[in-house]
Amino acid sequence: MNDTFTRVSSPGGSVHAGQGHIYNFHSCTTSSSAQQPAGRSPRRIADDQLRLLRQRFVDPTGMGEARRLLVEHSTVILDGPPGSGRSAAARVLLYELHQSTGIFRELLPGDKEEVALTDAGLVGPGDRLLLDLGEADMAGWWKYRRDLSALRKAAQEQHAHLVVVMPPDGTLESDLQPYRAEISCPPAQEVLRRHLRFHQIPHEEYLQSAPASAEFLDAPRSMEEIADFADRVRRARGAHRTPDDFAGWCEQARDARKTWKHEVAGLVAERCTAPQRALLCTTAMLHGAHADVIHRASALLLRTLKTPRDTVHLLEGKDLAERLTEISASAGPDGHVRFDRLGFDAAVRVHFWDHMPDLRPLLSAWADRTAELVDRHLTEDLRRELVRRLADQYLRTGKWRELAALADKWGTGPAHPVRPDAAIHALSCGLESKQYGANFRELVYTWCRDKQLAGDLAYVLLRVCTEVMAPTHPDQAMVRLRHLARREHGGATPALDALCDLVATSSRLRRRMLDRLTRHSSAPATDARLFLRICDPVPLTDPGGSPRALLDESYVQGCVTTGWRAVLVHLPRAHWHPYAKRWLHTASDAGDHRDLLLDLLVDAADRDGTSLATLYAVARAAEPTTSSGSAHGVTTTDRLLQKISAAQGLRPTAASSRPAPPRGTTP
The missing domain is CATH 1.25.10 (Leucine-rich Repeat Variant)
Structure with a gap:
């Protein structure tokens, strides 16, 4: 096949309702000859990502001073303890500028494609630049700190703005001290409530008494931990498990912080037949999917593993509800299958991946075939989540090359929507x-x-x-x-x-x-x-x-x-x-x-x-x-x-x- 390719098409956008970056992907309905890019500009995508971050952001102590320095001097250097939300604060500061020219850009010092921080062509007119060195070691900080004065000057000359995140316990030269702003964690309760509002949980629900939430917030928490707790509350609310109120959701969110390592190992040891383990693995990989999808995908996994078919008559075998009970899962009122314990699905995925390494390539093949199933309950979001859960296991165990090979196979294989x-x-x-x-x-x-x-x-x-x-x-x-x-x-x-x-x-x-x-x-x-x-x-x-x-x-x-x-x-x-x-x-x-x-x-x-x-x-x-x-x-x-x-x-x-x-x- 030659290297020629043609324009492609796609439908409209999507909504992000969680943590981290947002990437908008759109389903393709035919081969690449009928596809085209979404048409949204990179600046618009970046601004949308930053806007969503701003919606769930609570100003840390010192944010006002950081804003003043950035406006007056085009530069601010953020200092603060780990977990105080320095990187998020840096992005919010740059988003709030609303420049009519220039672009948002994360600088990558040390990247072989990135020019030196002192290069005159690094900064464009009106650019919003983020230099996040929050996790740099002292040698790296010392190396790049020397170039900050030149970078700051270039930003001023181009009417650009620069936010630098410095590592904890880092030092600054006297000429850079005037641009330093120290931030500290905002009130944890306010951060949690902002995230819960972002997840569209009504205030009359999250204002209820919740001992598990209070217990969680009693200990010092990073902004990432609080955001993760709020997301678990959201998932618990959607699972409709008893008790089905805010206090109960917080209890489930608290318990989900457990790794469930021993519980999963015990369950796998007890459920030793191929159909039981196939259902367990499928439920973990497609957690939250409709029961029809779980049933079909579980059968598909058995076929992928070339497992002999069960000769028991259909009416004599166990129904799906009974089989789900055996693996500590059930279908809710909406027909979607979830484990009885929050976070249990992640632990099951880790167990199968770590303790059955020969299963890994077969899981990839199964995920490919599952994504191709035609089922009204198999949505684009579910397909995307299936790929993400599989990719997480590759990356968690350092198998990035294998993940790249899988992407190559999907991209170059036979045409499929x-x-x-x-x-x-x-x-x-x-x-x-x-x-x-x-x-x-x-x-x-x-x-x-x-x-x-x-x-x-x-x-x-x-x-x-x-x-x-x-x-x-x-x-x-x-x-x-x-x-x-x-x-x-x-x-x-x-x-x-x-x-x-x-x-x-x-x-x-x-x-x-x-x-x-x-x-x-x-x-x-x-x-x-x-x-x-x-x-x-x-x-x-x-x-x-x-x-x-x-x-x-x-x-x-x-x-x-x-x-x-x-x-x-x-x-x-x-x-x-x-x-x-x-x-x-x-x-x-x-x-x-x-x-x-x-x-x-x-x-x-x-x-x-x-x-x-x-x-x-x-x-x-x-x-x-x-x-x-x-x-x-x-x-x-x-x-x-x-x-x-x-x-x-x-x-x-x-x-x-x-x-x-x-x-x-x-x-």
Whole structure:
């Protein structure tokens, strides 16, 4: 199969109601030839993630001072004990700025793709930068601390904002002390209630007396622990277990903090038949699914394991309710199956994975086949959760390469409506992993650049780059999208479209991409095709919120000249003609930038008579379609002719004479 891929389609968005990042995935209904990206900009996705974080955030002590420092000095360095919510506070501070320009971005010092903190091109106009060193060791903190002054200065110059999270017990130089804000944990009760409200638990419920909640909050708790407790209360409420009130939910949430390790081991030892263990494992992997799904998936697991079929007559065997009772589970009033103890499902998954290692590849095959089942109760959320639970076991035990191989299998295998989404979910779990995120970013880079794009893999990589990587790591996403775009052929260019959308969010990204396409190109003809889309004259001449337009920078002018020269040399006129026409239209309307736009085109022709004549012919043809009127088009064409004549060493011709075209081919 070749590396060509085409545009893909997807429906609308989804809602996040839990902890951590939000990644929006959408089901595909056919193969990649009928799919396309969701179309939401990375900035919008990042802002949505930060907005959801803000909704469940309670200001820690010292947050007001942090806000003041960030507004007055464009920089704040957060200090505080572990568990005080420093990273969340940093993100909320940046979200509250509501900049009209720039993007949110997490800096990754030490990452081989990340430029140094002192690099002048690191900060873009209006950017919101997060440098989270909260878990750095003292050697790492000392290394990056030296560059903070230069980074802070760059942020000020670009009207950007920088929030740094420093490690506990870290030290600061005297020149950085004025930007330090110390925060401490907010009231635990208020944090818990904010999370419960976020989970849509009515206040008349959580204001009831709950001894287990009070017991939990009596001990010092990190913000993450409180959020996790609130989420367990939410799950207990949805399970409808007795006692079914707030005090009972809190008791279940408290008990769910147990690992249930010995209880699970005892249950597995007691339920030693294949059907019992298959039902136990299936219930854990599909916890909360409808009983019909549990029944079918359990039977599918037995078939996957090639277990002989039970010869007992259907009416003589145990019904599903009895079998569920044997494994300490039951179906609730809504027909959905859950274990009787909260958190028991996670313990069962861990037990089977750790103590039956030969089962692991078969579980992956079973998950694949289960996700493909056609059942109205098997929702997209349930399929996503199944992949996540499987991925968690791979990552928990350090098997990230095996998870990547599974994503590869799902992405490149035979076409099926659910396989691409499964691959996306698996890769996203790897990318959001603190321990293995860098490994997966490198893997995605290698796949985008070199791997055969069989099956739906190109679509999978496109979605991962645009919806998972770009919101927080736009530079890395941009590089990977460029490699995908270089491999596109034919009329549809979804990766190039996504790349254009991404660079449109930041002048810094556009500058960096122009540099890569013109100064560091290993495939001039291919990159010339991409250059025409990235080198849009309108954003180049529009300063937006910056002090000056990109095209006013001499370095960008050099990139533009080099890029257009490659276009004129390597691409046919039919391909670049509409882009040159847009360039000339912009010149007619650009006022102060008119001469510069024309100069760059003429310089790109490098005194080649054929190229100059072709440019002149394009200008003549574009005159009637200039938005500001044909008179402006005529003026632009005459000005272009003067510059062409000067480049060829000819005497300038009066504009009104409308002379023959310059030496070369006739228009």
